Amino acid sequence: MAEQAVKIREDILKGADSPEILGWLDKPPRAEVELKGKITRSLVEEISRIKKEPDWMRRLRLRSLELFYKLPMPRWLTGIEEIDLDALSHYVKPEAEFTQDWEDLPDYMRKYYEKLGLPELEAKFLSGLVAVYDSETVYARMKEYLKKKGVIVLPLEEAVQKYPDLVKKYFLKVFPPADHKFAALHGALWSGGTFIYVPPGVKVREPIESFFLIGRQGEGQFEHSLIVADEGSYVHWIEGCSAPRFVGYSFHNGMVEAYAHKNATIKITTIQNWSRNVINFNNKRGIAEEGARIDWVEGSIGSKMTYVYPSTILKGPYSSTRSVVVTLSKGPYLKDSGSKVIHVAPHTRSKIINKSISADGGVNVYRGIVRILKGAKNASAHVECDSLILDGKSKAHTFPHNQVDEPTAYVSHEAKTGRLSEQQLFYLTSRGLTDDEAKSLIVLGFLDEIMGELPVEYANVLHKVIQLEFSELGAVG
Amino acid sequence: MSKGLEVVDLHVNVHGKKVLKGVTLNVGYGTIHAIMGPNGSGKSTLAYTIMGREGYEVERGDIRLDGESILDLPTEERALKGLFMALQDPPQIPGVRLTTLMIAALNKRQGSSDLTRVRDPKIVRRMYSLAEELGLSRDLLQREINVGFSGGEKKRSELLQALILEPRIIILDEPDSGLDVDGVRKVSEYLVNLKEQGRGVMLITHYARMFKYVKPDMVTVLIDGRVAVQGGPELADLVEERGYAYIRRRYVEGKDSTI
């Protein structure tokens, strides 16, 4: 079973660049609507109008836009100056209506998803699947039995229409647009995405997956995922993505908001394998109420530059989080990452594991934050931050930041940096392995201890992706 | 065409320093060729150069396997052609288990793209039984390579890899140093086996103590990066009795290179 799921995921990772797919996308299918150029009030209003949004959402967008204008460019961002925001398409509506049946999708789109193996993955291994193509959700469906239990899996736009009160309670509240310029930009331009609501006590057995696809160059994708787990419920959400290799770059500025009510558990797993011309910016944050748990697993392999900081606010007593982030920068690419946890309540626990791998001139930056507020009695946090550097051209920088204002709290921090030496490489090659094969063994060994902490299927996929990255087929995009 | 490994008039610079200054010798299949010499005479350099290690620059001469030069081949291709080197002091490889490396190396030889998958459980059983025969504990196979291995365990692990990978030419750089008496006997037995299987063995050592159990077919003494003298097993006894200083006086300074 699981073996087959791994196979499909491997195909997804390879398939995104198959000649067949590149052939189709050579002449990208006409978009129904494409809005580009300067980011203005009228552009934002136009998006809202096309989506026939209620007034509160339109106002929320415009407020975010004001913030975007006002907020300074974040100082910690490096490389982001490459993006010319005004040159992007901010909204691309594909010629496809939202559907719950693969058969209804336009031919090229259905073929694309079939080539990637998504329908099969959904049928066999998932509780639900949401597919976002360019700026719109084109497909969303969940298993019948979940509907009966009151689970909601919808495009966020649909949820805004059908469950406005539910959406309003959380949307841009977990991650306020005032936080920084790109969060504000997201608030103004968000489009496409997922709304998941799990009612009290319901455990969703198989994961629900959202799959994001950037179908053309020069595109900005601003999808939004909102996951709400009500009291005592359980859900595992997987984020997958794909973008074929284009000449020009694309910009991804998505947001994930997760809210775990009392004693609920939300697991979020991301397999990030964007092609090498995607600049990937993420805004990910969760809030955990009393006894709740939010777990993040982020495998960041692809893209040109990635900025990702899965964050959790431990708001209720006895809430906990674990965040495992693995970043690979192989080649002239950048991964800027770091989990963040804010302990607000007593007896909260967190564990952050960050593993970065730098090769062939790749750069990794870690900027994790642990904050323990006064009054978070007996809170405990453990941070592990390991870097592996595979050659002299590659770099890893770590800027951990702990701020503890509660005397009864306990924080431990371990950091290690390992460098592959010429002697080690010689040893492995003298057994018949190429440099890259030797490195893939070293990397898999480096990740070995966390593989056991990951969902089995995910561990297998990560294993395959790493081997693929260090094989001759090599490298995404 | 001659069979086996040939080193012809080899001159080698190591990171800019002249270390080998004209070494010629052969390791034929089904033979054991012992290389002796004082510290710093260039024995390990010779082995690394044969394996094509980075920084070991061949200035002159040739290295051939079955008559074909292998000088242009990268290390892994030399290994795939059947060369193996057991290191004098093998490095730690954190994170990589000993079994993982052996499985990957075998998969590579069988042309499998997934290096880490165990395709034949028999081979793992063989690793365990060989390890046991060599006096290695089972858990050591699952440990990270050389991390916390004792000196003797490192030597045994190197030999284990050679036995599993079945090279045609096996170079052992001081497999006896750091081994206890039983270990020396054990390793020697395997070397005799390897020879009987028709493999060529290049045995680098300072001492003749191994020769109690393995009789070399040929002995070469290196001094200052040159072949001081070549001969049969009796040469080892001479080294043992009189020491390298004597060898140097008689054969290097006396310019006599036969016994």
Ligand SMILES: Nc1ncnc2c1ncn2[C@@H]1O[C@H](COP(=O)(O)OP(=O)(O)OP(=O)(O)O)[C@@H](O)[C@H]1O
């Ligand atoms: N990386 C290096 N840079 C400079 N000199 C080196 C390097 N490696 C080896 N040498 C020198 O080359 C000479 C030969 O070294 P080598 O290790 O081959 O000797 P050996 O015969 O194996 O000695 P031992 O019996 O001590 O193992 C020594 O003088 C050594 O210092």
Ligand SMILES: [Mg+2]
């Ligand atoms: Mg030596």
